Amino acid sequence: MATPSRRSVLGLLGVAPVAALAAGPALATQGSGRLPGTLRPGGELDRLVADRAARDQFSGSLLLTNRGRTVLARSYGMADLGRDVKNGPGTAFALASVTKLFTATAVAQLVRQGKVSHNGTLGTYVDGVPDALRDITVHHLLTHTSGLGDYHGMPGFREESATWTSAAQVMSGITGYVLRSTPMFAPGAGWAYSNSGYHLLGEIVARASGTPYHDYVREHVFAAAGMTGADFVTKPRWLTDRNVAHPYRRDEQGRWTDTVAEFGFVGTPAGEAFATAADLDRFARLLYRERLVDGPATHLMLSGKVPPGPPPGGGNPPPPSGRPAWTVFQCYGPQGTLLGGQWSYGHTGGNPAGIATAVEFFPDSDWVLVVLTNHADTPMREIVETARGLITGT
Known part of the structure; x- marks a missing residue:
């Protein structure tokens, strides 16, 4: 197993030497050599996902690429049971908290433009901030160290949010609760995982750019990355667009039940953008190749800041038994994981109503893994752990 250098460890801690900052976060891609058979069609990862699909435990898409070339691409199950629409490469899935990567990228772009500062306090960018929140900075929001929690659980939120019928109402309404x-x-x-914190980052993006959050991300992240299947899909479109997967969970009789009605009008800076597997693969690759944010800013985004606590149903999972321990740091958006001498970066998302998602990228060896599903109880941890172990050889 390769041992990380002092420079690489310092870089992850956010205290890299100036020379390392200028070079970016060790993003020079290396030739992967011969691809392991365990990751090719018919290999261990392929067999695992096929087995779970055969047991009705996986419905969605998996995409694994190396150096921009497809190594494994699979789609299983139904995007819309009511209309008999199958999942396929062109199916867009609700991403849950993977959306936070787009919000973090937007913030990084605005920091680079001098419109936002990591040390800037919340009141610098958002009106009406109470004294109890005045010391929260952009850094705290990005790293889940703000002390804010999850607005979804606040009294009255679920009932009131069901009445919102525009993106502007969604943004202002959630901000009021937070x-x-x-x-x-x-x-x-x-450290406490915070949907509320990432929503406020979306407000900061809107105020600093002068553009509504959803429009800013559409133009400067989705369009800039060529993510032609990505969008913030409204509920009316979710119900009618055959290219958008519906989420499902089992009812008391064990039947799959459509849960679109349980979601809000449109996604937020904290969750529920939509994208295809190919969209997320492209986003990840352009991010670590410094195409969405320039080199020093990308390095800052992908350098570790704090060790995270146990994420509530999301984030990078702990190492499986029988495999070497890995080191995890919270970065500005993704979490960074050191395993087998490689750093990977990624985010997962999930909702008990039927969404489970993951994107993980390995800049040094140029691998990207995307797993998007629309069934509750998907064994996401098993799939991600297996792929990570096979990619890093651990």
């Missing part, structure tokens, strides 16, 4: 929330701890005093 600004009335009570932090769990002082900024920087702990």
Whole structure:
């Protein structure tokens, strides 16, 4: 197993030497050599996903690429049971918290333009911030160290949010709830996964750019990356577009039940953008190749800041038994994981109503893994762990 250099470890901690910052986060891609058979069609990963699909435990798409070339691409199950529409390469899935990567990228772009500062406090960019939240910075929001939690669980939110019928109502309505929330701890005093924090980052993107959040991401992330199947899909379109997968969970009789009605009008900076597997593969590759944000800014985004706590149903999972331990740091958006001498970066997302998603990329060896599903109880951890172990040889 390769041992990471002192420079690479310092870089992940966000204290890399100036020379390393200028070079970006070790993004020079290396030739992968001969691709392992375990990752090719018919290999261990392919057999695992096929087996879970045969057991009705996987419905969705998996895409694995190396140096921009497809190594394994599979789609299983139904995008819309009611209309007998199958999942396929062109199916867009709700991404849940993977959306946070787009929000973090938008923030990185605006930081590079001098419109946002990581040290800037919330009140610098958002009006009406109460004293209890005044010391929260952009850095705290990006790293889940703000002390803010999840607006979804606040009293009255579910009922009121069901009445919103525009993106502007969704954004202002959620902001109102977040600004009335009570932090769990002082900024920087702990780590707690925060949908509320990432929503506020979306507000900062809108205020600093002068463009509504959804429009900014559509233009400067989706269009800039050539993500032609990505969008913030409204609920009316979700119900009618045959290219958009519906989420499902089992009812008390064990039957799959469509849950689109349980979601809000449109996705937010914290979750529920939509994309195909190919869209996410392209986004990840352009991100670590410094095409969406330039080199120093990409390095800053992908360098570790704090060790995260246990994520509630998301984030990178702990190492499986029988495999070497890995080191995890929270970066500005993704989490970075060191395993087998390689850093990987990624994010997962999920919702008990039937969404499970993951994207993970390995800049040094130029692998990208995307797993998008529309069934509850998908064994996402098993799939991601297996792929990660096979890619890193651990």
